[in-house]
Amino acid sequence: MARLLFEGLTRVFSIEVLPWLALMLPFGGFLVLSLFGDWIRKDREERGAGVLSCCTVLLSFLIAVATAFMLGDAGRDLEQQRQSLNLPQRQGPYLPFQAYLAVDWIDVSGLSIPVALLLDRLASVMMLVVTGVSFLIHVYSLGYMARDEDRVRYFSYLNLFVFFMLLLVMATNLLMVFVGWEGVGLCSYLLIGFWFKRPDAAAAAKKAFIVNRVGDAGLILGLIMAYHAFGTLDLLSITDHIGGLAPERLGELGIVTVIALLLFLGACGKSAQLPLHVWLPDAMEGPTPVSALIHASTMVTAGVYLVARLAPLYRQSETAMLVVAVIGVLTAFVAATIALVQTDIKKVLAYSTVSQLGFMFLACGVGAFGAAVFHLVTHAFFKALLFLSAGSVIHALGGEQDMRRMGGLARRLPWTFWTFVIGAASLAGLPFLAGFFSKDMILEGTFATGRTAIFVTALLAALLTAVYITRLVCLAFLGASRLDAEKTAHAHESPWVMTIPLVLLAVGSATAGFVPLPDMLRPVMHGAASESRAVRWIPYAATTLSLFGIMLAAYLYLLYKETPARLASALPWIRRALEAKWGFDDLYNAFVRRVLVSGGRRILWRAVDSFLIDGTVNATARAVGSAAETLRSAQTGLVRGHALLVLGGAVALVVYLLWPR
Amino acid sequence: MAETILFYALAITAFSAAFAVVLQKSALGSAFALIVVLCSLSAIYGLLGSPILATLQIVIYAGAVMVLFLFVIMLLDVRREKGGGGPRSFVPLALLFAGLLVLQVGAVLVGSELVPQSAPFDGSAKAFARRLFSQDYVYVFEATSVLIVAALAGALALARRRR
Amino acid sequence: MSETLLRHALALSLALFAVGAVGVLLRRNVITVLMCIELMLNAANLALVAFSRSWAAVDGHVMALFVLTVAASEAAVGLAIVIALQRARDTLDVDAFDELRG
CATH class of the missing domain: 1.20.120.1200 (NADH-ubiquinone/plastoquinone oxidoreductase chain 6, subunit NuoJ)
Incomplete structure (x- = not known):
C-alpha cells in the first residue's frame, strides 16, 4: 500500500507531469473563482478568493523551483519524445532540454502541432520569475485590494494571467506562444479596465488592446511566414534549422530577415517599443499590483522572451539585429526623457519600464541575448518592487498619485521608503545591486559591437535613468511635505501582507545579480563566447554616470528647486516636446482621425460599401424580385393545370424513352 | 371462338x-x-x-x-356541373396530350412482338396465393395492411367533423 | 388466348387510360375526377394482367392486387378529403381550390 502510494507520487512528481501541474493550477484557480465566485462572495470577511489564488500560484512557484532543480540532472532523452510526436530530429549540442508532450492539437496535411510544454533553462528561468513575482504580487494584492468589492473577479483574472503567461513561456511551438500571447493580452485588457466604471480606465484598456493588435498582426504574419519558410512552427526545430544553416546559404535568407522583423513587430507591441509604446503609460489606469505584475515584470517582457527564444533566427540577419538594437536604444532614450517630466508617480515608472525594455531589446540587438534575459529577470524584481512600493504610497495616501502633492513620506512610510530606495538604486545601477550587473553586461555587449552612436545613446539613457528615478525619490519621499492636512493624518504604513512582499522583492533586487544567468543560458541561445567579453572600464564608467545622475537629480530637486523650472523656460521647445511625450499620441490621433476615419468614410463607406457592395446586393435582390414577379403568373393554382402538366411530363418522358437512338 | x-x-x-x-x-x-x-x-x-x-x-x-x-x-x-372548361379551356391541350400518348404507346404496341409463352399458364387462386405468399411478396403484402390501416386512420381523421 | 386478343386487351387498356386521363383533365367535379383516376388505375391493372398472361407468370396478378389495394386506400382517403373540402369550402369545383395561385 505504502509502496503503491510512493510509486503514484513519484509518477505525479516527475518532470513530465509537474510542469503541467504548474500550468494548470492557476487555471484551476481561475475556474473555481470565476464559476463559484458568487458563492465565495457571500462570505462577508471574504479573504477566501485571494488566499486560494495565492495558494495556486505558490504551488506553481514551488513546482517551478522543483523542476528547475530536476532539470539539472534529468538525463532524459528528448529525442525519443520528439520522435514519438513526429517532430523533426534535432542535431546539436543540447543536453538539458526537456519537452513535455501531451496530445496532437492540430494535425492537418503536413502541419502538425502538438500541445506540449518545453522546459529548458530559459523556460525554467521565466517560470521562476513569473510564478515567484506573481506570488509576491498576489500576496500584496490581498492587502491592496482588501476593500475592493470585486476582489473575486480581480483574483480570477490574475490567476488566468499567470496561466497564460506560463503557457507562453513553456510553449514548444509558435502557435502555442501565440495562444499564450493573446491570452496575456486579454488579461491585460481585463485588468487595465478592471475599474471599468472609470472612463479613463476603459479607454486605456481599449487603447492597450488596439495598439497590441498592430503588433499582433506582425506576429501572425511572422508566424505564417515562419511556417512557409521552415515548414514547422516548433521552436526547437526552427532554431536548430537556422543554427545549422551553412554560411553560403545565408544569401537566401532574406525571408529570415522578414520573419525576424515581423516577429519583432509583435514583440514591439507587447513590450511597448518605440512606435507602439503608447499604450503602456495609459495602462497604469489598472490597479497598481497589476501594473507591477503585468505591465512591468512579466507580460511586457514577453517580447524580449520571444526574441531571445529565437536568438539563432535573429543572429542570421544583420538587418534585423540592427533594427532591434536601434529601436531598443531609441526607446530606452526617448522613454527616459519623457520620464523626466512626468508628475504621476506610476507614469514615471511606466516610462521607466518602457525604457528598460528598450535596454533589453538593445541587448538582443547587439547579440547579448543572455544579458537581455538577465536584465529581464533583475528588472522583474526591481520594477515590481518599485511599483509595489509606489502602490503602497498610493494606498497610504488614499489614491493620490501626483508627486507634486507628496513629499516627505520617508518618515511616515519607512518600510516603503527603504524598499523603494533599494529598487531605485538597483534601477539606477549602483554597484552590486541586481541592475548593476545586467545593465553593465548590456553596455559591454553594445560596446563590443563597435557601434559608437548606439553605445553613446545607451549611456545617455542610463544617465537619464539615474536622474529620473532620483527625481522620483526626491519628490515623493524627501523634502518638505506637500500633502493636504487631511491626507497627512491619514497617511500610514501599509499592513504586513503588503510590506513583506516588498522586503522579499528588495532582497531579490539586491542579490539577483549574483546569479550567473547568462552563462547558464548560453547553450539555449547558441551564444558565442564573445557575449561576455569583459571591457574593464565600462562598469566604472557606468557607475560614475549613475552617481553623477543621482547627484544631479538630488541637486536639482532637493537643493535648488527653481533650477528645473528655469531650465524648462530657457529651453521651451524641449519642454514642449517632453510634455507632449514626443508627440506620438498626437500623431496617432491625427493619423486615425485624418487618414483612417475620413478615408474610411469617403472611400470604404461611401464608395465601396454604399455603392459597390450595397449596390450589388440590392441589384441581385431586385433582379430576383422582378423575375419572381414575372414567373408568378405561371402559378395559376389550378389543380387541373397541374394535372395537365403531369400528363405533359409523362408524354415527354415517353418521347424520351422511345426516341430512336 | x-x-x-x-x-x-x-x-x-x-x-x-x-x-x-x-x-x-x-x-x-x-x-x-x-x-x-x-x-x-x-x-x-x-x-x-x-x-x-x-x-x-x-x-x-x-x-x-x-x-x-x-x-x-x-x-x-x-x-350538376356547370358547363364550360373553367377559367381557361383545357380541352385542346388535354386532347392533344392524350392523343400523343395513345399514338406513342399504340405505335409501340403495334411494332412489338407479343408472343404468348408456350408454357402452360396457371392463374388459379392456388398458384396466385403461392406466389403472393412467397418470399418475394409476403413482406410487401404485409406492408399493404399497414397502408390500409393508415388510410383508414387518415380517412377518419380527415372526415371527422371538427368542432 | 391468342396473341391478337392479348394485343387488343393492351389496346383497350391504353384506350381506357387515355379516356381516364382526359376525364381527369376536363371534369370539374372532384368526385368525378376521382372516378376517372380509378378508371386509369383499372387500365393499368388490365395491362398488368395481360402482360402476366403473355409471360405466363403470375407476378403481374400479384402486382394487380397491390394496385387494387392502393386504389381502395386512395379512394377512402380521397373521399374523406372530398368531404372535408365540401365542409370547408361548400363546393366541389376543382377550380375553386386555387390557394396555390402565386
Whole structure:
C-alpha cells in the first residue's frame, strides 16, 4: 500500500507531469473563482478568493523551483519524445532540454502541432520569475485590494494571467506562444479596465488592446511566414534549422530577415517599443499590483522572451539585429526623457519600464541575448518592487498619485521608503545591486559591437535613468511635505501582507545579480563566447554616470528647486516636446482621425460599401424580385393545370424513352 | 371462338362505359358507368385466366369502392356541373396530350412482338396465393395492411367533423 | 388466348387510360375526377394482367392486387378529403381550390 502510494507520487512528481501541474493550477484557480465566485462572495470577511489564488500560484512557484532543480540532472532523452510526436530530429549540442508532450492539437496535411510544454533553462528561468513575482504580487494584492468589492473577479483574472503567461513561456511551438500571447493580452485588457466604471480606465484598456493588435498582426504574419519558410512552427526545430544553416546559404535568407522583423513587430507591441509604446503609460489606469505584475515584470517582457527564444533566427540577419538594437536604444532614450517630466508617480515608472525594455531589446540587438534575459529577470524584481512600493504610497495616501502633492513620506512610510530606495538604486545601477550587473553586461555587449552612436545613446539613457528615478525619490519621499492636512493624518504604513512582499522583492533586487544567468543560458541561445567579453572600464564608467545622475537629480530637486523650472523656460521647445511625450499620441490621433476615419468614410463607406457592395446586393435582390414577379403568373393554382402538366411530363418522358437512338 | 366474341363485346362495353364516365353530366351517372366498366374488366380478367382477380375486382371495386363513391355522392348532394372548361379551356391541350400518348404507346404496341409463352399458364387462386405468399411478396403484402390501416386512420381523421 | 386478343386487351387498356386521363383533365367535379383516376388505375391493372398472361407468370396478378389495394386506400382517403373540402369550402369545383395561385 505504502509502496503503491510512493510509486503514484513519484509518477505525479516527475518532470513530465509537474510542469503541467504548474500550468494548470492557476487555471484551476481561475475556474473555481470565476464559476463559484458568487458563492465565495457571500462570505462577508471574504479573504477566501485571494488566499486560494495565492495558494495556486505558490504551488506553481514551488513546482517551478522543483523542476528547475530536476532539470539539472534529468538525463532524459528528448529525442525519443520528439520522435514519438513526429517532430523533426534535432542535431546539436543540447543536453538539458526537456519537452513535455501531451496530445496532437492540430494535425492537418503536413502541419502538425502538438500541445506540449518545453522546459529548458530559459523556460525554467521565466517560470521562476513569473510564478515567484506573481506570488509576491498576489500576496500584496490581498492587502491592496482588501476593500475592493470585486476582489473575486480581480483574483480570477490574475490567476488566468499567470496561466497564460506560463503557457507562453513553456510553449514548444509558435502557435502555442501565440495562444499564450493573446491570452496575456486579454488579461491585460481585463485588468487595465478592471475599474471599468472609470472612463479613463476603459479607454486605456481599449487603447492597450488596439495598439497590441498592430503588433499582433506582425506576429501572425511572422508566424505564417515562419511556417512557409521552415515548414514547422516548433521552436526547437526552427532554431536548430537556422543554427545549422551553412554560411553560403545565408544569401537566401532574406525571408529570415522578414520573419525576424515581423516577429519583432509583435514583440514591439507587447513590450511597448518605440512606435507602439503608447499604450503602456495609459495602462497604469489598472490597479497598481497589476501594473507591477503585468505591465512591468512579466507580460511586457514577453517580447524580449520571444526574441531571445529565437536568438539563432535573429543572429542570421544583420538587418534585423540592427533594427532591434536601434529601436531598443531609441526607446530606452526617448522613454527616459519623457520620464523626466512626468508628475504621476506610476507614469514615471511606466516610462521607466518602457525604457528598460528598450535596454533589453538593445541587448538582443547587439547579440547579448543572455544579458537581455538577465536584465529581464533583475528588472522583474526591481520594477515590481518599485511599483509595489509606489502602490503602497498610493494606498497610504488614499489614491493620490501626483508627486507634486507628496513629499516627505520617508518618515511616515519607512518600510516603503527603504524598499523603494533599494529598487531605485538597483534601477539606477549602483554597484552590486541586481541592475548593476545586467545593465553593465548590456553596455559591454553594445560596446563590443563597435557601434559608437548606439553605445553613446545607451549611456545617455542610463544617465537619464539615474536622474529620473532620483527625481522620483526626491519628490515623493524627501523634502518638505506637500500633502493636504487631511491626507497627512491619514497617511500610514501599509499592513504586513503588503510590506513583506516588498522586503522579499528588495532582497531579490539586491542579490539577483549574483546569479550567473547568462552563462547558464548560453547553450539555449547558441551564444558565442564573445557575449561576455569583459571591457574593464565600462562598469566604472557606468557607475560614475549613475552617481553623477543621482547627484544631479538630488541637486536639482532637493537643493535648488527653481533650477528645473528655469531650465524648462530657457529651453521651451524641449519642454514642449517632453510634455507632449514626443508627440506620438498626437500623431496617432491625427493619423486615425485624418487618414483612417475620413478615408474610411469617403472611400470604404461611401464608395465601396454604399455603392459597390450595397449596390450589388440590392441589384441581385431586385433582379430576383422582378423575375419572381414575372414567373408568378405561371402559378395559376389550378389543380387541373397541374394535372395537365403531369400528363405533359409523362408524354415527354415517353418521347424520351422511345426516341430512336 | 366464343371466347373471342365475348372479349370484344366486353371490350366495347368497357370502352363505351368509360366514355360515359367522362361525359356524364351528373356524378351519379358517372358512377354507374364506372361500375359497368369495372364489371366488364372483371369478366375480361376471367377471360385472361385469373379467376381470383376477377372476384377481387367485383368484391373490392364494385362492392366496396363504388359503394363508398355512391355513398359520398348521396351524402354531399352533388349538384350538376356547370358547363364550360373553367377559367381557361383545357380541352385542346388535354386532347392533344392524350392523343400523343395513345399514338406513342399504340405505335409501340403495334411494332412489338407479343408472343404468348408456350408454357402452360396457371392463374388459379392456388398458384396466385403461392406466389403472393412467397418470399418475394409476403413482406410487401404485409406492408399493404399497414397502408390500409393508415388510410383508414387518415380517412377518419380527415372526415371527422371538427368542432 | 391468342396473341391478337392479348394485343387488343393492351389496346383497350391504353384506350381506357387515355379516356381516364382526359376525364381527369376536363371534369370539374372532384368526385368525378376521382372516378376517372380509378378508371386509369383499372387500365393499368388490365395491362398488368395481360402482360402476366403473355409471360405466363403470375407476378403481374400479384402486382394487380397491390394496385387494387392502393386504389381502395386512395379512394377512402380521397373521399374523406372530398368531404372535408365540401365542409370547408361548400363546393366541389376543382377550380375553386386555387390557394396555390402565386
